[in-house]
Amino acid sequence: MVIPGGPCRNPVYLGDLGGLAAHRPLAIVHVRGAGRTGHLSRGWWNDADDVLAVVDALGLEAPDVLAHSAGTRLAIAAATRFEGRFRSLALVTPAAAWLTGTAHDGAAVAARRKEPEVAAAVAAFNEPDPEDDRQFAEALRVQAPAGYARWAVREQRHAGLGASTLAAARAWFRDVPDDAAERVRAAALPPTLVVGGAEDILSGVEPVRAYADALGAGLAWIEKCGHYPWVERPQEFIHAVVPWCVAAR
Template sequence: MPTFSAPDGTVLSYRTAGGEGGAPLVCLPGGPMRASAYLGDLGGLAAHRRLVLLDLRGTGGSAVPEDRATYRVDRQVPDVEALRVHLGLDRMDLLAHSAAGDLALGYAAAHPGRVRSLTLVTARGRVLGVEFTPDHRREAASLRAGEPWYPAAANAFEKVLAGTATDADWDAVAPLFYGRWDAAAQAHSAADVEQSNEEAGERYAAAGAFDPSAARAAISALTAPVLLYAGELDGGPRPRVAAAMAAMIPGARLVVQPGGGHFPWLDDPAHFTRTVAAFLDEAEPA
């Protein structure tokens, strides 16, 4: 896997997928702090753009930093900038999933002139002061009441919210994150633990990571096109919460995937790739 050095000397890696057509699409994984392998080829998006999928520090092929406090999301913004420089890009198309929405928005606030387009896929927005509440999660879960696995998932979900969940409970709630609990989703979910850095995930949103008022002021000057892609069945964010995030970003557009969960490229690859590829094509200079 190709590597480069972060400003603090930590060696970071990334993988690529797809051909050479168009500008690279730099992809930031969520989790938080899950190796980029779970993104796969983003439902076939690699057929439209060359994907550059970063392993955040301490995940996948990237080294564990000497200072574990640098797992905090705002302290990883320089890593994204170092990748841009390493790739030789004046501006970059940036895609972020889930918790990486905080990283991408933090990067856009710090380096607005370096972002050519921003795609936020079922993304968090704590950097803007947007939180996903337990009620949001319950609302999304209730949409799955007709599923055969729902009673066990609903019971386990309350234990997760109470902080008393066992490993078995976490397994039971997994279907809530997918629009279709099929073999592909089950395999994808089963890889979560081995792909994730639990310590890093706990430090990701540590105290001091977010300054929402400053970030909102900085993002208000962003001129790059922004797409927020939400799933109809997702609890983080619910579509209306994604709409609230979009309202904070000049010119941002929102697309809600019917039947989509938290990993929408698995639920309906055609809808996902068609929508995101069209957005990227619009953003690319002629």
């Protein structure tokens, strides 16, 4: 099972995950507020019910779950709330700082970059929050170069895939328990792999390292890579994820 990020981004941006579909059959979840769904999220903690509903509808006893970015919150919420229903987790460039409170170091990663588009992207993170979908889409467009270790044609094309909406993104964060992080850290999670990009401005580096430690997870770093390793370094991504899924069986 594959859970997209965004939050609530149309999962078309995942493609075939750099060729992962040739190694494992993929069931890509359209979370509430994204893609083919017509309902806004009830908050990522509560939407774990939806993940279990998909597992049951597909007749899966204990699937491997791969989640990207914001979708990693939903994946570990499901694994926390429904222990024993998932065989393994692969958490790719996770939204990490919330779990441990580790200071985000994306600015230090960005300081190594020279492209003016990246500087503009980082500056845009400090702009006032958008008030409508037009402003939201424009903010995402300006911020997009920060998602990649290089801002070339392939990355620019990928950045345009998979829209989200302001309402969906806001709904994703509602009604999350105050003790969600503590409940995750105390849970008996299945074997877990964290995949980090060594040049990921969005997730940072130290927050991802601390996140993996807190989860007792394996950690695979992909060099010269930002937030989308299956786009930027597909071979390295496959080499990290496929053996992990096999080993977790």
